[in-house]
Amino acid sequence: xxxxxxxxxxxxxxxxxxxxxxxxxxxxxxxxxxxxxxxxxxxxxxxxxxxxxxxxxxxxxxxxxxxxxxxxxxxxxxxxxxxxxxxxxxxxxxxxxxxxxxxxxxxxxxxxxxxxxxxxxxxxxxxxxxxxxxxxxxxxxxxxxxxxxxxxxxxxxxxxxxxxxxxxx
Numbered sequence: 001x002x003x004x005x006x007x008x009x010x011x012x013x014x015x016x017x018x019x020x021x022x023x024x025x026x027x028x029x030x031x032x033x034x035x036x037x038x039x040x041x042x043x044x045x046x047x048x049x050x051x052x053x054x055x056x057x058x059x060x061x062x063x064x065x066x067x068x069x070x071x072x073x074x075x076x077x078x079x080x081x082x083x084x085x086x087x088x089x090x091x092x093x094x095x096x097x098x099x100x101x102x103x104x105x106x107x108x109x110x111x112x113x114x115x116x117x118x119x120x121x122x123x124x125x126x127x128x129x130x131x132x133x134x135x136x137x138x139x140x141x142x143x144x145x146x147x148x149x150x151x152x153x154x155x156x157x158x159x160x161x162x163x164x165x166x167x168x169x
Contacts, residue, residue, distance in 0.1 A: 005029040008053050026053030026065065045072035045082060064091025085121070112139055129153040 008026040015021050032046030053065035066089040072079040080086050112118050118139040125132045130151035137145045 001032050003030045005051075008050060008055075020058035022056040024054040024056060027051050028053075041075055043072075043074050045070075047071065061094045062090055062092070063094075065089070114140060127152075 005027045008028050009023040012023045028050050030046060030048040032044060034042065034044035036042050048069040050065060050067040054063045068087045069080060070082045070084055072082045120137040123134040130153060133148045134145055
């Protein structure tokens, strides 16, 4: 079963107004298959895709949002990132300071357990003329997550009414 591509702003009415999110550009489509059998119950799977989405937020704008969510439901267990990881790419975020090129890949089972953790990998944010990245984060987390800062131009931090965004002591 395929749901053909539609403008993303067709889904604006599904978002509570208090979120302060206005869907702007982009398209959404999905595809799903399912089967029902006495021994296995309901088994379903498919993927959901957002291409070149943009939205206004209370504090800024997201542009160039690409999101791919492969999923499977088997009984009461949801598996996200079935044959490929969940992917989220955001070309540009404009809020207190502009940044661009966000990447995230993950595979997930819900509910999260020790045996089946949520794993985020290859998380990258290009901002301040450099990159902030994290190779891996798992929930539950048993090892230190290492955040790498590469070539950040700290002079590009914006100040609001004289107060810095962060303070280093």
